[in-house]
Amino acid sequence: MSTEGGSIRQQLANLDLRIIIDYSLVEWKELEEEEPTGNEWEDRKVGRRKDFLLRRMELAKHFIRTNIEPKWMVLRLLPVLPPELRPIYHIDDDKLVTSDINEIYRRIIYRNNTLTDLLTTSIATPEELIIS
Structure with a gap:
């Protein structure tokens, strides 16, 4: 599968x-x-x-x-923009402002890693993991 x-x-x-x-x-x-x-x-x-x-x-x-x-x-490979096109700016001393695409990439990576971990450590099938 x-x-x-x-x-x-x-x-x-x-x-x-x-x-x-x-x-x-x-x-x-x-x-x-x-x-x-x-x-x-x-x-x-x-x-x-x-x-x-x-x-x-x-x-x-x-x-x-x-x-x-x-x-x-369905994408097989995720195209990633180079860092120069999705910069992070420092505002004041303690605030960061990032491009929205950085947040999207972060979520995709997090979900992919979570799913991979669940698939390797769980006895549940992929369908059960996706549904839950």
């Missing part, structure tokens, strides 16, 4: 966009034929599901039309 982004990338690589469009269209048509229940909460739930299905079909059609593979959405 792949870990980290590799497993997500593998799942995206196995997607058949035409099947997703077909199943979504069938479900949308079934929901379209249903009469309103009179229950406002249920009717909104059905409306949100129909909106979701439309967005899913539009996205899948866009990927097909533009020859984009869904697996390309």
Whole structure:
């Protein structure tokens, strides 16, 4: 089993966009034929599901039309800007101001290290770790 982004990338690589469009269209048509229940909460739930299905079909059609593979959405390597383009400034004697990208890099590194530690020291499977 792949870990980290590799497993997500593998799942995206196995997607058949035409099947997703077909199943979504069938479900949308079934929901379209249903009469309103009179229950406002249920009717909104059905409306949100129909909106979701439309967005899913539009996205899948866009990927097909533009020859984009869904697996390309997962980065295998993280491009890092050189330090000169993400400087740290000293303000006053005790305050530091950094670029927002530094904070993003810090979070990515922290999460990656935490996941790696959990995968090597835990008996849980990767799916259990990601869900929790």
